[in-house]
Structure formats: structure tokens, C-alpha cells
Amino acid sequence: MMIETNRLCIRHLNEADWQDMKRIFTNFNHSEYAVYDMPLPTNNEEIKTLTKRFADSNLFFAVFLEESSEMFGYVCFHKDGDSYDLGYCFHSAYHSKGYAYEGTKALVEYFASEYGATRFTAGTAINNIPSCRLLEKLGFTCVSTETVSFDNAFSFQGGNYVLNVK
Numbered sequence: 001m002m003i004e005t006n007r008l009c010i011r012h013l014n015e016a017d018w019q020d021m022k023r024i025f026t027n028f029n030h031s032e033y034a035v036y037d038m039p040l041p042t043n044n045e046e047i048k049t050l051t052k053r054f055a056d057s058n059l060f061f062a063v064f065l066e067e068s069s070e071m072f073g074y075v076c077f078h079k080d081g082d083s084y085d086l087g088y089c090f091h092s093a094y095h096s097k098g099y100a101y102e103g104t105k106a107l108v109e110y111f112a113s114e115y116g117a118t119r120f121t122a123g124t125a126i127n128n129i130p131s132c133r134l135l136e137k138l139g140f141t142c143v144s145t146e147t148v149s150f151d152n153a154f155s156f157q158g159g160n161y162v163l164n165v166k
Contacts (some may be wrong), residue, residue: 010103012062013051013055013074015052025040025041025047027093037150054074060075073103074090075103084111084121095130101134101138105138108120108138120163124159126145126156132159141161145158
């Protein structure tokens with residue numbers, strides 16, 4: 001499966017993508033938004049194992065620029081009942097260029113047309129303004145907020161978003 005947009009190529013993630021995933025994980029772990037997510041692995045064996053698990057799910061997608069073979073982000077889903085929970089991570093060198101919007105929009109449309117998906121959810125930190133704006137641009141609505149903590153030392157307000165597709 002290959003999805004092509006105006007600027008992007010999107011395909012299923014595979015095990016061989018682990019080095020690109022390492023680059024994306026390392027970049028994310030140094031970002032200001034890392035505090036709002038579970039820590040991503042940093043050693044090669046953990047990254048290989050996680051990449052294989054993601055690839056085996058068939059719900060993780062590698063994102064490339066049309067003219068490049070370098071994966072610079074991924075979009076993923078988690079099936080939860082009748083909903084697909086959306087996640088994504090893009091290398092910071094590619095932020096603010098519309099790639100996350102273009103890639104996630106293409107995959108939401110793909111899941112709606114190919115799988116009949118009608119409900120998508122997503123969660124993000126309220127203080128992660130770019131993520132909140134992206135979800136709103138995609139048509140998601142914040143339906144609730146909650147206090148989130150991955151460890152007992154730090155907590156934040158998270159927004160729960162929903163998109164219903166007809």
C-alpha cells in the first residue's frame with residue numbers, strides 16, 4: 001500500500017525502518033513536547049523491537065517526501081472499539097511545513113474509505129498548541145480535558161479529541 005499526496009509518500013512501516021525511527025525518537029526526546037508523552041527508547045535493540053511491534057500492527061505508517069527516501073515522520077492508529085485513535089510524530093526539522101496535516105489527513109481519509117472508519121480520537125497536551133491546532137484543522141473537536149501523569153512527579157492537562165466522519 002502506498003498513498004501519495006501532493007508532496008508526500010506514505011506506506012506501512014516495516015522493520016527495516018528502525019534507524020529512521022531512532023532518528024525521530026532521539027529528536028523527539030530532546031523536544032519541548034517530550035514531557036507530554038511516554039519516553040521513547042534510545043538503544044538500538046529496544047528501537048528494533050518497538051519498530052517490529054509497530055510494523056506488525058499494520059497501523060503504523062512511514063511518511064517520506066516524494067523526492068526522498070528518508071522517512072521523517074510517522075502516523076499511527078490504535079483500534080479502540082469502533083474508533084481509531086490517532087498518533088503521529090515528525091522530526092522537528094520538518095515542523096511548520098504542513099506535512100503532519102497532509103499526512104494525517106490522507107490517512108484519516110484512507111481509513112474512512114478503505115475500512116469504513118467513522119470515528120477517530122486523539123489525545124494531546126493542552127499546552128502542545130501545534131498539536132491542538134493540527135487536530136482542530138483536521139476537524140477534531142476537544143470533547144473533554146483531564147489531568148494526565150506518566151510519573152508521579154509531573155502532570156499536565158490533556159485534551160481528548162474526537163472526529164466523526166460520515
